Amino acid sequence: MAHRLRPVGIDFVDTAPVRLVFTREITAPPEAVFRSLAEDVPGWSEWFGAVRRARPTDDGAGREIRLVGGTRFEETILAAKGPEVYAYRVDVTNAPGARALAEEWRLTPAGTGTLVRWTFAADGTAPFRIVLKSARAGLGRAFREAVTALDHRLTRE
Template structure:
């Protein structure tokens, strides 16, 4: 069953009851990383192992995401400020207990490469918030593996 979530804005990234922040450096410059995030939306499935399919919606203003295991999201892009910020919120999902979810990708120069910082900000029922916190280490591993794969993809 699809659930409509609260339509949070970028400020939710700092105010969410559950916030997880992960960072990693890659060798590609910020503009190339930004293009992979914001312009090559279907390409996410090639470097982010948890993602089975992504397609842009509404001329790039939204996205439809499918994760392995059957999780689905319909998202609205909140910010696409080249080359430093890409953020989106989940509007509709089949995940039980979630009430709001915003993800932010910040890109900053790091030598000749990029420091990629991903913030996962969410709210939900008490059970969902507890499960989200317990999932933190797994989300961190998923992020590290994805960004490592993205770095390999961009270095070709």
């Protein structure tokens, strides 16, 4: 059953009770990575294996995300400051135990490529926090695979 989460601002990515941060350097330039994150929302399903479907909502101010396995998110964009930062919060989800969720993608030039940093920030019930912390390795693997696939997609174009 879907439920509404506590609305949080961009500062939540620095203050959340659970913060999972992952980084990876890729060869694609920050501008191309930002466009894929912020402007080609439907394209997420082509490079992020966990995403089954993604679509912009509210004239680009929000997103609807469906993950493999059935988890759903209705999101609000918190920051789209190209080509450095793309962030959003989850407003509604069917993930049990979640109380607040936000994600930030920070892009930093690294030579001719990009250092991609993804912060997954969350609050929830004690069991939710424990499950999320134990899922760190899997989320890290999903991030690395996704960013690698995105890099291949962008450097082939």
